[in-house]
Amino acid sequence: MSTMTPVRPQPQGAPQKPKGRVRSASASLWEASPLTYLALILTIVLSIFPIVWSFIVASRDNSAVTDIPPPLYPGPNFFDNAQRVLDNTDANFVYGLINSAIVSSAVTLSVVFFSTLAGFAFAKLRFRGKNALLLIIILTMMIPTQVNIIPLYLLMVKFDWTNTLQAVIVPFLVKGFGVFMIRQYAESAISDELIEAARVDGASTWRTYWSVVLPALRPAAAVLGLLTFMETWNDFLWPYVVLNGDTPTVQVSLNILATGYYKTDYVQVFTGTALAIVPLLLVFIVFGRQIIGGIMEGSVKA
Amino acid sequence: MTTNVGEVAGPRHGRAPQRPPKSRTVRIGRLDLKLSPYLFVAPFFLLFAVFGAYPLVYTAILSTRKNTLTGGDAGFVGFANYTKVLQDEHFWIVIGNTFGLFIVSTVPQLVLALLIASWLNKKMQARTLIRMGVLIPNITSVAAVGIVFGLIFADRYGLANWLIQSVGLHPVEWRNHRWSSWTAIAFMVDWRWTGYNALIYLAAMQAIPKELYESASLDGAGAARRFWRITVPLIQPTILFTVIISTIGGMQLFTEPLLFNYGRIQGGSLNEFQTVAMYIYETTFTNNFNVGRGAAISWLLFLIILIFALINFALVRRSVKGTSS
Numbered sequence: 001m002s003t004m005t006p007v008r009p010q011p012q013g014a015p016q017k018p019k020g021r022v023r024s025a026s027a028s029l030w031e032a033s034p035l036t037y038l039a040l041i042l043t044i045v046l047s048i049f050p051i052v053w054s055f056i057v058a059s060r061d062n063s064a065v066t067d068i069p070p071p072l073y074p075g076p077n078f079f080d081n082a083q084r085v086l087d088n089t090d091a092n093f094v095y096g097l098i099n100s101a102i103v104s105s106a107v108t109l110s111v112v113f114f115s116t117l118a119g120f121a122f123a124k125l126r127f128r129g130k131n132a133l134l135l136i137i138i139l140t141m142m143i144p145t146q147v148n149i150i151p152l153y154l155l156m157v158k159f160d161w162t163n164t165l166q167a168v169i170v171p172f173l174v175k176g177f178g179v180f181m182i183r184q185y186a187e188s189a190i191s192d193e194l195i196e197a198a199r200v201d202g203a204s205t206w207r208t209y210w211s212v213v214l215p216a217l218r219p220a221a222a223v224l225g226l227l228t229f230m231e232t233w234n235d236f237l238w239p240y241v242v243l244n245g246d247t248p249t250v251q252v253s254l255n256i257l258a259t260g261y262y263k264t265d266y267v268q269v270f271t272g273t274a275l276a277i278v279p280l281l282l283v284f285i286v287f288g289r290q291i292i293g294g295i296m297e298g299s300v301k302a
Numbered sequence: 303m304t305t306n307v308g309e310v311a312g313p314r315h316g317r318a319p320q321r322p323p324k325s326r327t328v329r330i331g332r333l334d335l336k337l338s339p340y341l342f343v344a345p346f347f348l349l350f351a352v353f354g355a356y357p358l359v360y361t362a363i364l365s366t367r368k369n370t371l372t373g374g375d376a377g378f379v380g381f382a383n384y385t386k387v388l389q390d391e392h393f394w395i396v397i398g399n400t401f402g403l404f405i406v407s408t409v410p411q412l413v414l415a416l417l418i419a420s421w422l423n424k425k426m427q428a429r430t431l432i433r434m435g436v437l438i439p440n441i442t443s444v445a446a447v448g449i450v451f452g453l454i455f456a457d458r459y460g461l462a463n464w465l466i467q468s469v470g471l472h473p474v475e476w477r478n479h480r481w482s483s484w485t486a487i488a489f490m491v492d493w494r495w496t497g498y499n500a501l502i503y504l505a506a507m508q509a510i511p512k513e514l515y516e517s518a519s520l521d522g523a524g525a526a527r528r529f530w531r532i533t534v535p536l537i538q539p540t541i542l543f544t545v546i547i548s549t550i551g552g553m554q555l556f557t558e559p560l561l562f563n564y565g566r567i568q569g570g571s572l573n574e575f576q577t578v579a580m581y582i583y584e585t586t587f588t589n590n591f592n593v594g595r596g597a598a599i600s601w602l603l604f605l606i607i608l609i610f611a612l613i614n615f616a617l618v619r620r621s622v623k624g625t626s627s
Binding site: 029030031032036037039040043044046047048050051053054065066068069070114117118120121122125126127130133136137140142143144145146147148149150151152154155170171172173174176179204205206209230233234236237241251254255258259260263266269270273276277280281283284288289291292295296297 | 331335336338339342343345346347349350353357358360361422424430432433435437439441442443446447448449450451452454459461464497498501502504512516554556557561564565582583587593597600601603604607608611
C-alpha cells in the first residue's frame with residue numbers, strides 16, 4: 001500500500017474521513033451498492049419464482065396453469081388438492097413420503113456414522129496402506145452412478161430386492177465424498193493431543209471415537225448429514241429404475257403423477273410437486289446457514 | 303488414574319511407577335491400536351466392493367457378452383457390442399446431444415455464477431437470507447424442476463411462450479427443434495445449479511486478500527478490470543473444480559430431458575434431446591432389453607468422463623503450480 005501513496009497522494013474521493021488510511025476508498029469497494037442489491041433481488045426472484053408458482057397453482061384449480069398472466073397469489077384449494085393427491089392410489093403419495101423419510105434417514109445415519117469412523121481413522125490414526133486406501137476413496141468419487149446401474153439392477157433382481165426399500169438404501173450406505181470431507185475436517189479440528197489424552201486415560205480407540213472424536217466432529221457431521229439427506233430425498237434415476245408405484249419414493253410418486261394418466265390434471269401434478277418440496281424446504285429454512293457454510297467450506301478444502 | 307485428584311494437581315513424573323503391570327490390557331491395547339484403524343475403514347471398503355467395484359467390473363464383463371433381460375446370457379462376443387454401438391448413428395446423435403447440452407448449459411451457468419458471486423462478495427444487509435435465496439433452487443428435486451419447467455415451456459399456455467408473445471414474437475414449439483429444446487433444458491439445469499456454483503466461487507473469492515483490490519483501485523483499475531485481472535485468475539483452480547463437477551454431472555444428464563418431454567425416454571421424435579444416459583436406459587430397460595449393449599454404452603460413457611476428468615486434473619495441476627509459485 002505504501003508504495004502506492006507517492007504515485008497518487010490524494011485519491012480524488014471525498015476526503016472527509018478523519019482517519020488518514022484508505023478507509024473511504026476501500027469501504028466503497030466493499031459496500032454493496034443499490035445496484036448490487038437490485039441485481040441480487042432479481043436473481044432471488046428468478047430463483048424462487050418456479051417454486052412459488054407451483055405453490056400458487058397447487059392452491060387453485062386447473063384453470064390456474066393456463067391463466068395468462070399467471071396468478072400471483074394463492075387460492076383457497078390447497079388442502080382439497082392435497083387431499084386429492086394423497087387419495088390417488090396410483091401415485092401412492094403417502095407411501096412415497098413415508099418411504100422417502102425412511103430411506104433418507106437411514107442413508108443419512110449410515111453415511112454419517114461410517115464417514116466419521118473412517119474419516120477419523122484417515123485423519124488421526126496410523127496404519128499401513130493409509131495413503132493408498134485414501135486415494136482409492138477419492139477415486140471412487142469419480143465413478144458415475146449411471147455406469148453401475150445395469151449390474152446393480154441385476155444384483156437387485158438376484159437378491160429379490162426390486163420394489164423394496166433395501167434396494168434404495170443398502171447400496172448407498174457409504175459415500176466416498178463423506179469420508180473425504182470428514183477427514184479434511186478432522187485433520188484441523190481435532191488435535192493430536194486430544195487423542196493422546198484420551199489414550200492416556202485408558203480409552204480404547206472405539207471409546208475415543210465415540211466420546212471424544214464424534215462430539216468434536218459434530219459441525220461437519222451435521223453438514224454431511226444435511227447434504228446426504230437432501231441428495232437422497234431428491235434422488236431420481238435409481239429409484240425410477242428399481243421401484244414402481246407399489247413401493248415408491250416421493251420422486252417416483254411424483255413421476256407417476258406427472259407422466260402417467262394424470263399428467264393433464266395439472267393441479268394434481270403441481271400439488272404433488274409442492275408436497276414433495278415442503279419437507280426439504282423446512283429443512284432448508286431451519287438449517288440454511290449450516291448448509292451454505294458446508295457448501296462453501298467443502299469447496300475450499302477440496 | 304487421572305481421577306486421582308492428587309496426581310492431576312501434582313507434576314507428572316513420566317510413567318506412574320505404582321501401576322501394577324497389566325499385561326493383558328496392554329496386549330489388548332496394542333491389538334486395539336493395530337486393528338482398530340482397519341476396522342474403522344473396513345465398512346466403507348466392504349460396502350463399496352459389493353455395490354461399487356463389483357458392478358463396475360461386472361459392467362465391463364457384461365459389455366463383452368450377448369445378453370438381454372428377456373433372453374438371458376448367450377455367450378461371449380468380444381467387442382461386438384462396442385463396434386455395433388460405435389457404428390450406430392443413434393449413438394453419435396446422443397453423444398452430440400450430451401456434449402451440446404453440456405456446453406449450452408455449463409458456459410452461461412458458470413459465467414452467471416461468477417457474476418452473482420462477485421455481487422455476493424460485498425458487505426450487505428441480510429447476508430444469510432440473500433445467500434439462501436440464491437441457493438434455494440438447488441434443494442428442489444430434479445423431478446420437481448423437470449415437471450414445473452416442462453409446463454413453463456409448454457407449447458400452448460406455457461409461461462415462456464406467453465413472455466415471448468408479449469414482446470411480439472411467434473410462440474416456440476419447444477420440443478420440436480434441437481435449439482429450442484436445448485435452450486429449455488439448459489434453463490432447467492442452470493436454474494438449479496447456478497446458485498450452488500456462485501457460493502463455491504464466493505468462498506474462493508473471500509480468500510483473496512482485499513489489499514490487492516484496494517491497491518488496484520488506487521491505481522485506477524475499474525470494477526470490470528479488477529474482476530478480470532484479479533478475481534478470475536486467482537480463483538482459477540476453483541473454476542476448474544466447478545468445470546470438473548459440471549462435466550461429471552452434465553455427462554450424466556437424464557431427469558431434466560426425460561421429464562421435459564413428460565417421461566418419454568426417446569427425448570423428442572427425432573431424438574433431438576436424448577442424452578447418453580437416456581439412451582442407456584432405453585437400450586437396457588425397453589425395446590429388446592439389450593443389457594450387453596447397454597453395458598457397452600455405459601463403459602464408453604465412463605471412459606469419456608474419465609478422460610475429461612484427467613484433462614481437467616492436468617489443467618488444475620498446471621494452474622495451481624502457476625499461481626502458487
